[in-house]
Structures are given as structure tokens and as C-alpha cells.
Amino acid sequence: MNKIPNRQAICEVLMEEAKKDSNIVVLCSDSRGSASLTPFAEAFPEQFVEMGIAEQNLVSVSAGLAKAGKKPFAASPACFLSTRSYEQCKVDVAYSNTDVKLIGISGGVSYGALGMSHHSAQDIAAMSAIPGMRVYLPSDRFQTAKLIKSLLMDEKPAYIRVGRNPVENIYTEENCPFELDKANVLREGNDVAIIACGEMVKPALDAAAILAEKGVSASVVDMYCVKPLDEDAIVSVASKAKAVITVEEHAPFGGLGSMVSQVVGANCPKKVINIALPDAPVITGTSQEVFDYYKMNGAGVAEKAMELM
The missing domain is CATH 3.40.50.970 (Thiamin diphosphate (ThDP)-binding fold, Pyr/PP domains)
Structure with missing residues (x-):
């Protein structure tokens, strides 16, 4: 860890x-x-x-x-x-x-x-x-x-x-592809596209693994560059998927979900679901307790994806 x-x-x-x-x-x-x-x-x-x-x-x-x-x-x-x-x-x-x-x-x-x-x-x-x-x-x-x-x-x-606490590694020192303002497609899939940023990238990957066990193919995008937004990466994964899910540690308005929805709506219209914090003061607890409560974890993201299939 x-x-x-x-x-x-x-x-x-x-x-x-x-x-x-x-x-x-x-x-x-x-x-x-x-x-x-x-x-x-x-x-x-x-x-x-x-x-x-x-x-x-x-x-x-x-x-x-x-x-x-x-x-x-x-x-x-x-x-x-x-x-x-x-x-x-x-x-x-x-x-x-x-x-x-x-x-x-x-x-x-x-x-x-x-x-x-x-x-x-x-x-x-x-x-x-x-x-x-x-x-x-x-x-x-x-x-x-x-x-x-x-x-x-x-x-x-x-x-x-950046967050306060350590987060699980997504990359390694030897394998961390990086180009400024270009998102990383961490996993390819044709059923659902999961686009996440920050600490929500790991839950997105966890969800993709859970979905794979259920026979659902999910792509996962690490959209670390929220602005400028990598629209090409969004269109690439969204055009192949039946639906798109965004995951962000942010209010449901004006963040990654809103931006992705604009791009998908303009280029390859389909359903976009945004998983985010509620439009209300969040419960008291550690980051992980908050994420678990609002189903902003691997199981919660996978559950939402299954509802869209």
C-alpha cells in the first residue's frame, strides 16, 4: 500500500x-x-x-x-x-x-x-x-x-x-506515460466508458475489473487534465460505448461531468451519468467513508454501470 x-x-x-x-x-x-x-x-x-x-x-x-x-x-x-x-x-x-x-x-x-x-x-x-x-x-x-x-x-x-492522504498507485515509476494535456486511456472497452479524475481514477479501475467479471467491457480514462479537456480522448471512448459514466470528487454541477456531457452531446450523443458528491453538505467521516457512503467506490460505479446496460 x-x-x-x-x-x-x-x-x-x-x-x-x-x-x-x-x-x-x-x-x-x-x-x-x-x-x-x-x-x-x-x-x-x-x-x-x-x-x-x-x-x-x-x-x-x-x-x-x-x-x-x-x-x-x-x-x-x-x-x-x-x-x-x-x-x-x-x-x-x-x-x-x-x-x-x-x-x-x-x-x-x-x-x-x-x-x-x-x-x-x-x-x-x-x-x-x-x-x-x-x-x-x-x-x-x-x-x-x-x-x-x-x-x-x-x-x-x-x-x-491534490488530496491530503496517500492514494493507491495507478502507475509505476517505470510505467507512467505522460503528455501534458493528454488524458490516459487505462483500459479499453466497448460497453461503457468510465471517465474519472483525481482520486476517483482508482475506483473507476476497480469498477472496470468488477464489470469484466460480469461480462461487461469498460474503458477507463484518467482525465487528469480537466482544463484543457482532452476532447479527442472523450470522443474516442464514448463513440464506442453504449453509455458514459463520469466520476469526480466534486459537486454535481460545473465539473468533469458537465464538461464531458457537453463534448459527448456535441459529437456522439448518448447517455452520460455523473457520479459525484451530492448538492448538499456531505456526511462526516474520512474520505473513504464518504466515498463508500455515496457509492463513489468500485462497487458503486460498477452498480451504476450495470443499470445502464
Whole structure:
């Protein structure tokens, strides 16, 4: 069982790259511990800025550093980064086209019992609605590392959401195909297409395995690049399937499901079912308890797929 969360993978990549590039700067809003960035702060104190609990300042200062030639990575809980500093993300980062990478940590329902104030079930929709803002939800630590390395090579804004806890590996260090803004088709099938992002990719794969035992062929797509959305990958799997299922740790409006529905409706119309968090405060519990309760697990996704057959 993997014990390395995606946030730690981000820190490891940034530490390795910071040895070679002094322009890499990490900023936190009193969240270096929860972001797993304490090792970076200790190893590169001159490339680390602690802003305190001031998310708006975090984003604006990052934008200013980018204009001065730095490569800032601003880490803060996704629930606050995507709401309290929304205007700064829109104006100072996206509209101003600054090279700021926004890292939303403890995304989705990672904070569990802390409830709706600490859950980020709207960030995919909110950040995707900003012109010029890219949105990524990597599915495991290996893909997270590849994503951060790739984003270090460009100068465009991006929002990366990762969860708090370790997630099971989807890939391996030796086998992690990656092309920026291109989804990975993890499994081919002709009965149902399951398109997932972030921590929901593993349940999608589990569902495909369950369905295979029932004689149902499912394709699985790791849509880590929610914006820009890989429309070609969607059309490719959807055109061969009888129905499409999307799975996301997000509210049912404006996220991956809504985006996929638009693409499928325009190119190969058929039924699209979105499995997501409810349009209500979620129950109290760990991430897995929440997922199990709302059937956002392998068995639940497979059950929904069988209803469509």
C-alpha cells in the first residue's frame, strides 16, 4: 500500500529542481506542514516565503514574484485557495498571465470531519471558469511528479488539486506515460466508458475489473487534465460505448461531468451519468467513508454501470 501522498511527491520534485534553479520559489499560507513542504522550507529558506493565513496576499505576492522572473508555486488548502483568493487568481494570475502554479492541497473531502467549510467541492468548476487558467487533478504520486516537472517547463498559470492522504498507485515509476494535456486511456472497452479524475481514477479501475467479471467491457480514462479537456480522448471512448459514466470528487454541477456531457452531446450523443458528491453538505467521516457512503467506490460505479446496460 502506497504511503506517499501526492503533496509529498510535489515537494520532492520541487526540491530536486530547486537545486538547479534558484528562481523556483514556494509560498505557503501557514500550511507548510499540511502541504508536506517543510523539507523544502528547511533546505531552501531563501526560496521559501511564509505568508501566514492570508490567501489573497499569497496569490498576489506570487504574481508579483512571477513578474520579477521567479517561478512561484503557491500552496494552500484547496477550500480556501479557490474561494478566498478567487479574485486574485482571476486577475493577478490568469488575466495578467503570470507564471504562477497554484497548488490546492487537501482537496475534495480530504479534511473529513471538519465539514463543508474545509471541503472543496466547487474548485473544478470555479477555476475552470477563469479564462487562461488550466486545471489538473493528478491521480497518483507518479503522475503528480510528471505533471509538476512538465509545468516547470512553461510559463502559464495552472491550478493543481491534490488530496491530503496517500492514494493507491495507478502507475509505476517505470510505467507512467505522460503528455501534458493528454488524458490516459487505462483500459479499453466497448460497453461503457468510465471517465474519472483525481482520486476517483482508482475506483473507476476497480469498477472496470468488477464489470469484466460480469461480462461487461469498460474503458477507463484518467482525465487528469480537466482544463484543457482532452476532447479527442472523450470522443474516442464514448463513440464506442453504449453509455458514459463520469466520476469526480466534486459537486454535481460545473465539473468533469458537465464538461464531458457537453463534448459527448456535441459529437456522439448518448447517455452520460455523473457520479459525484451530492448538492448538499456531505456526511462526516474520512474520505473513504464518504466515498463508500455515496457509492463513489468500485462497487458503486460498477452498480451504476450495470443499470445502464
